Structures are given as C-alpha cells and as structure tokens.
Amino acid sequence: MQQGIKTLVVVGVGLIGGSFALALKRAGLVERVIGVGRTLENLQRALQLGVVDEISQDIADAVTQADMVLLATPVGQMGALLAAMADTLPAHTIVTDAGSTKSDVVALFRQHLPRQLARCVPAHPIAGSDLSGAVAAQYGLYENRKVVLAPLAETGADASELVSRLWQACGAKVHVMSAAEHDAVFAAVSHLPHLLAFAYVDMIAGKDDAARCFDFAATGFRDFTRIAGSHPEMWRDISLANRAALLSELDDYRAALGRLQALLAAGDGTGLAEVFDTARAARVAWNQRFMRQG
Amino acid sequence: MQQGIKTLVVVGVGLIGGSFALALKRAGLVERVIGVGRTLENLQRALQLGVVDEISQDIADAVTQADMVLLATPVGQMGALLAAMADTLPAHTIVTDAGSTKSDVVALFRQHLPRQLARCVPAHPIAGSDLSGAVAAQYGLYENRKVVLAPLAETGADASELVSRLWQACGAKVHVMSAAEHDAVFAAVSHLPHLLAFAYVDMIAGKDDAARCFDFAATGFRDFTRIAGSHPEMWRDISLANRAALLSELDDYRAALGRLQALLAAGDGTGLAEVFDTARAARVAWNQRFMRQG
Numbered sequence: 001m002q003q004g005i006k007t008l009v010v011v012g013v014g015l016i017g018g019s020f021a022l023a024l025k026r027a028g029l030v031e032r033v034i035g036v037g038r039t040l041e042n043l044q045r046a047l048q049l050g051v052v053d054e055i056s057q058d059i060a061d062a063v064t065q066a067d068m069v070l071l072a073t074p075v076g077q078m079g080a081l082l083a084a085m086a087d088t089l090p091a092h093t094i095v096t097d098a099g100s101t102k103s104d105v106v107a108l109f110r111q112h113l114p115r116q117l118a119r120c121v122p123a124h125p126i127a128g129s130d131l132s133g134a135v136a137a138q139y140g141l142y143e144n145r146k147v148v149l150a151p152l153a154e155t156g157a158d159a160s161e162l163v164s165r166l167w168q169a170c171g172a173k174v175h176v177m178s179a180a181e182h183d184a185v186f187a188a189v190s191h192l193p194h195l196l197a198f199a200y201v202d203m204i205a206g207k208d209d210a211a212r213c214f215d216f217a218a219t220g221f222r223d224f225t226r227i228a229g230s231h232p233e234m235w236r237d238i239s240l241a242n243r244a245a246l247l248s249e250l251d252d253y254r255a256a257l258g259r260l261q262a263l264l265a266a267g268d269g270t271g272l273a274e275v276f277d278t279a280r281a282a283r284v285a286w287n288q289r290f291m292r293q294g
Numbered sequence: 295m296q297q298g299i300k301t302l303v304v305v306g307v308g309l310i311g312g313s314f315a316l317a318l319k320r321a322g323l324v325e326r327v328i329g330v331g332r333t334l335e336n337l338q339r340a341l342q343l344g345v346v347d348e349i350s351q352d353i354a355d356a357v358t359q360a361d362m363v364l365l366a367t368p369v370g371q372m373g374a375l376l377a378a379m380a381d382t383l384p385a386h387t388i389v390t391d392a393g394s395t396k397s398d399v400v401a402l403f404r405q406h407l408p409r410q411l412a413r414c415v416p417a418h419p420i421a422g423s424d425l426s427g428a429v430a431a432q433y434g435l436y437e438n439r440k441v442v443l444a445p446l447a448e449t450g451a452d453a454s455e456l457v458s459r460l461w462q463a464c465g466a467k468v469h470v471m472s473a474a475e476h477d478a479v480f481a482a483v484s485h486l487p488h489l490l491a492f493a494y495v496d497m498i499a500g501k502d503d504a505a506r507c508f509d510f511a512a513t514g515f516r517d518f519t520r521i522a523g524s525h526p527e528m529w530r531d532i533s534l535a536n537r538a539a540l541l542s543e544l545d546d547y548r549a550a551l552g553r554l555q556a557l558l559a560a561g562d563g564t565g566l567a568e569v570f571d572t573a574r575a576a577r578v579a580w581n582q583r584f585m586r587q588g
Binding site: 076145146148181184185186188189190194195197198199200201202204206207210214217218220221222226229231235237239240243250251252254265272278279280282284286287289 | 421440442478479486487495499503508512515519523531534548551552558561567569574576577578584
C-alpha cells in the first residue's frame with residue numbers, strides 16, 4: 001500500500017466512480033472502498049458486484065475513515081455534499097472529484113473546505129458514456145483516456161501527485177491545466193455539442209411529422225444524436241456550471257450557422273464547399289490522431 | 295432473367311452504385327453491368343473487383359445497350375448526364391437514380407427526358423457512409439435498409455414495380471412518397487444534421503486554441519462530428535438541391551437554439567432539463583426501434 005491508499009470513499013457509485021474503484025482494486029492501490037450514495041438499491045448492487053466493500057448513506061460518518069474522497073456525482077450535488085462532510089473530514093484526507101466542469105468545483109472547495117485547500121485536487125476524467133449506475137462500472141474504462149487535473153494555487157504537490165499516480169494506475173494519461181482553461185476547452189468540444197444535439201432532437205420530436213421523420217432517420221442521425229441520450233440532470237448541471245463559457249460558444253456557433261445559412265440562401269456553392277472542405281479535412285485529421293491514441 | 299434485366303448501366307461506380315450492381319449480380323437479376331464514370335482509374339478498379347463487367351466513359355454510347363440506367367453520382371452532375379444521354383436513350387430503357395434529393399431530380403427528368411417520363415423512377419436508397427469509390431462497394435449494403443421511390447405522375451406502374459423489385463432483391467424495404475414529402479423529411483433528419491456538423495467542426499478548426507480543443511475531444515465529439523467527414527462536393531450539391539426545405543429547417547433550428555440559449559442565460563435549470571428530457575426520451579425510443587430494424 002506504499003504508493004496507494006487504505007480507504008477510499010466514492011460518493012456516487014456509477015460508471016465514473018465505480019470504474020475508478022474497480023481499477024484501483026485491481027492495481028492493489030486501495031485496501032477498502034466505501035460507497036456513498038442517495039439510492040440504497042444502487043449501493044447494494046455495487047456491493048454485490050464487488051465494486052465497493054462497504055456502503056453508507058451517511059457521508060459525514062463515512063468520510064471520517066477516508067484517506068481520499070472521490071466525488072463522482074453530478075456537479076449540482078457537490079455543494080451539498082461538501083457542506084455535509086466539512087465538519088467531520090479528517091485534516092489529512094484528500095478530496096478530489098470527477099466533475100465535467102472545474103471553475104465551479106474550485107469555487108465549491110473554496111466555499112466549503114477553506115482550511116483544507118492543500119488537500120483538494122479538482123479533476124476531470126474524460127470518459128463519457130450514456131450508461132449510468134453501478135452496473136455500468138467496468139474495468140479498463142480509463143485505459144488510454146485523458147484525465148485533467150486543475151489544482152488550486154493552494155493545492156499541495158503531494159496531494160496532486162497522489163491523485164495523478166492513482167489515475168495513471170487506472171491506465172489514464174494525466175494533463176494539468178487551470179480550471180478556466182479546462183472549462184473553455186470543454187465548453188467547445190463537449191458541452192456545446194451536447195446542447196446542439198439536445199436542441200436538435202427536441203426540435204424533431206416537436207414536428208407535426210415527427211413520426212415519419214424518425215422513421216427515415218438512419219446512421220448519420222444515430223451518431224449525430226447519440227449524445228442527446230445523455231443524462232438530462234447531469235447535463236443541466238454541467239450547462240449551468242459552465243454557463244459563461246458555454247454562452248460564448250453558443251454565440252460563436254449561432255453566428256457561424258448564420259453565415260452558412262446566408263451562403264445557402266445565396267446559392268453560393270463555392271462558399272458552402274469551402275466550409276465543408278475545411279470541416280472534413282479537420283475531422284479526418286482529428287479522427288486519425290484519435291484512433292492512433294486508442 | 296424473367297424478373298430481372300439484361301443490361302444495367304451504372305453511372306458513378308462508388309459505394310451506392312457499385313453495391314447495387316453487386317447485390318443484383320448475386321441475386322442473378324442482371325446479366326451484364328456497364329460502369330460509366332469520369333475517373334478511368336476508378337472504373338478499372340471496379341472492373342478488377344468484379345463490380346462491373348464492362349466500362350465506358352461515353353455515356354451516350356453506353357446507354358444504347360441499357361435496359362436500365364442507374365444514376366449514382368452526386369446530384370449536381372445529373373443534369374449534364376441526362377442531357378448527354380437524352381438523344382441516344384432507347385425508348386424502353388428505365389432511368390432511375392440514387393440521389394439524396396428528389397424534387398430536383400424530378401425537375402431534371404422533366405427537362406431532359408420529357409418524352410420518356412413513363413420510364414423515369416426517381417429513387418433514394420438510405421445507406422450513408424463516408425466511404426467512396428469502387429473499393430467501397432460491398433455485398434449486403436442494402437440489407438434491411440430503406441429505399442424511397444418518388445415516382446412522377448407520369449411514371450408507368452411497370453417501371454416503378456421493376457425498380458421496386460430490384461431494390462427488394464438487394465434486401466431493401468421500399469417506401470413510396472412524393473418528391474416534396476421526401477425532401478422535407480430528409481432535410482430534417484439528414485441534411486440539417488450534416489450542415490450543423492460541418493459548421494461545428496469548421497468553427498472549432500478556426501479557433502485560436504484549436505489544437506488544444508482537438509486534443510481533448512473524445513467519443514462524444516467523434517460521433518457528433520462523424521458526418522462532417524462526408525464528401526464536400528456531394529453535400530454542396532445536396533444542400534443546393536434541397537435549398538428551400540433546408541433553409542426552413544435552419545430557421546427552425548436557429549430559433550430552437552436561441553430559446554435554449556435564453557434558458558441558459560437566465561439560469562433556468564428546469565427549462566433546460568425539460569428540453570434535455572424530451573430529447574433524451576425521443577432519442578432512446580428512436581434508437582430502440584432503429585436497432586430492432588437492424
């Protein structure tokens with residue numbers, strides 16, 4: 001246990017938290033995992049599946065035994081959870097998270113754990129899925145995936161390094177950037193596409209001929225809209241948490257779409273083809289890199 | 295050959311035309327396939343691969359031997375092709391196409407083949423892919439796929455029935471609707487998402503921090519943008535050919551996106567979650583039906 005920890009408390013035992021626990025157990029880097037959550041049924045399933053060793057619905061009590069607490073819930077729940085654990089959290093315990101936005105998590109740490117900021121390590125594992133719950137937890141989820149750490153100025157190097165080492169043991173590649181940098185990048189490449197896909201499917205579903213439209217939707221529609229099957233509560237929280245960056249991306253996208261529509265209205269085939277060409281070249285180059293990374 | 299045809303001329307021997315030829319050969323419903331195209335290298339590859347039996351770069355000559363001509367080129371080339379074959383096309387020859395838009399193809403048939411409209415069968419096989427060229431041709435591409443026939447008022451029942459029978463022999467399910475109905479549906483479920491994806495990738499590629507954005511793009515980005523890897527020339531043609539319906543969809547989508555942005559700007563989590571919920575429920579229901587259909 002020299003490189004690892006004794007007791008990990010995972011708050012929110014779903015795909016993200018559960019897969020972290022499984023990977024660390026397999027690597028022999030955690031001795032005991034306590035699962036904390038709102039839904040007893042999900043916790044019991046996590047216990048049956050061996051994702052966690054113990055379960056608790058009392059976060060204030062559970063954290064008293066923790067060397068590390070991972071918050072793996074939707075971002076919208078984290079404030080209440082941090083408030084609930086603030087009084088009983090041991091001074092040595094590292095607190096990290098797996099939220100999709102970071103500036104808001106930094107603010108929550110500052111608000112609720114002002115005396116323990118040296119032990120706070122905001123993090124974001126990039127491993128999306130439309131699956132959820134303890135049954136979605138899986139070995140190998142983080143193999144070759146990226147994890148962003150966005151430490152505060154106050155975060156201790158030892159805490160950052162331990163969190164980094166654990167993610168690397170899960171097979172992930174760790175990148176460090178500021179919370180603001182993180183949020184701008186993810187507004188662009190993750191949060192905006194989710195909003196675009198949600199808005200699109202909502203629009204089609206509201207059409208008079210929605211049934212016929214859905215009848216003829218095919219593989220292009222399937223892939224373009226996959227992320228519209230994502231968890232509404234989670235994406236409401238992410239959208240609100242990263243509101244400023246996301247509003248800025250929406251402004252840019254609506255302007256870009258307006259320019260494309262003007263080209264189409266003018267029958268400007270050359271202009272349309274230029275946009276399509278640029279997009280295709282960028283997408284093809286991106287996909288080749290992405291596939292090489294595995 | 296009672297249910298089939300003797301000589302099929304495929305103009306544009308790529309994924310769509312080549313896979314049609316392969317399926318009909320395997321079904322024993324065509325005796326001889328002549329491939330016509332602009333690129334000699336692609337035609338020679340089609341010949342080597344057994345996708346076609348003969349090749350020609352002279353469409354006026356090739357169609358003199360045809361019982362059926364399939365136009366499987368981008369829609370933007372069809373006018374010139376129909377003009378080139380109009381004078382030599384035998385009276386009995388059926389002319390069909392595989393274009394992604396139908397009102398414009400109907401107009402081209404009326405313009406170039408006004409005395410042979412009884413033999414014209416506008417069609418659209420729903421089998422997208424970002425692959426192209428003769429090497430993309432494959433057996434089984436049309437298994438359980440939909441094909442829309444959009445016959446003119448003048449189209450003879452015998453011509454429609456033969457085209458329908460051949461597509462069914464490829465494994466496809468044939469649906470009949472008007473060209474206008476077809477174009478409205480496909481503007482919504484296919485052409486709009488392509489424009490949205492092209493505009494999105496073009497926008498990301500133009501960012502100052504594009505390299506970092508692409509670095510952190512993951513599976514959600516991958517699926518959402520897959521169709522932005524589609525053929526620029528083909529999609530320029532489709533966009534222009536279905537301009538009116540597509541402009542209408544773009545108006546609707548930009549309005550929907552404006553409403554979503556207003557909810558976000560107002561911090562209206564309930565309103566956001568309602569849109570996301572509706573979209574998710576519709577996407578999940580659609581996907582279950584789509585997977586059952588295979």
